[in-house]
Amino acid sequence: MKNIVLTGFMATGKTTVGKKVATTMSFGFIDTDRLIEKMANMTVSQIFERHGEEFFRRLERAAVKKVARLKNFVIATGGGVVLNPSNIVQLRKNGVVICFVARPEIILRNIGENKDRPLLLSDNPEERIKQLLKKREPFYKFADSTIDVSDMTIDEVAVEVIKAYIRLKKG
Known part of the structure; x- marks a missing residue:
C-alpha cells in the first residue's frame, strides 16, 4: 500500500483531514x-x-526523506514543502500526492487569530496569502490530484481524499 501525501497551502486542513483519513483507513499519521x-x-x-x-x-x-520511507501512512506536509521539487519526488516514490487548494479568504478565516504562521506576519495577511499562493501555484500542479476544499466540510474532504487515493492507487 502506498502513503497518502497531503500538500497545499497552510490552513487548508491537511492535518485535520489527514488524521480523519488515517483513522478511517487504519493508516498511521x-x-x-x-x-x-x-x-x-x-x-x-x-x-x-x-x-x-x-x-x-x-x-x-x-x-521528508524520513517520512517518504514509511508505508501505510497519511503524511500531512507543511505548506512550503512543494518549493523543493526533490521533496515531491521523494514523497511520490511510495505515495500519492493530493493537494488541497482554497480561496485566500477561506485560508485567512481558517488561520483566524493564530499568530503561529511566520510567513504571514505582515500588515496585510490576505495580500501576503495571495502573493504566496501565486508563487507556489506552479509547484502545487505537480500533485497527482487536487481538491478545492474552500466550500467543503472536513468529512467531505476526507471522503474526496479516499476516493482520489483509490483511483490513483490503481494507476
Whole structure:
C-alpha cells in the first residue's frame, strides 16, 4: 500500500483531514511540521525566528526523506514543502500526492487569530496569502490530484481524499 501525501497551502486542513483519513483507513499519521519541531526541539515559529527559512527548509528536506520511507501512512506536509521539487519526488516514490487548494479568504478565516504562521506576519495577511499562493501555484500542479476544499466540510474532504487515493492507487 502506498502513503497518502497531503500538500497545499497552510490552513487548508491537511492535518485535520489527514488524521480523519488515517483513522478511517487504519493508516498511521504523521505531520512533517511536527516532526521538524521534534527534530529541532522548537516550534516552527521559533525555527524561523532564530535560524530563518533556509534552515527550516533544510530540516524539512530531512523530515521528508524520513517520512517518504514509511508505508501505510497519511503524511500531512507543511505548506512550503512543494518549493523543493526533490521533496515531491521523494514523497511520490511510495505515495500519492493530493493537494488541497482554497480561496485566500477561506485560508485567512481558517488561520483566524493564530499568530503561529511566520510567513504571514505582515500588515496585510490576505495580500501576503495571495502573493504566496501565486508563487507556489506552479509547484502545487505537480500533485497527482487536487481538491478545492474552500466550500467543503472536513468529512467531505476526507471522503474526496479516499476516493482520489483509490483511483490513483490503481494507476
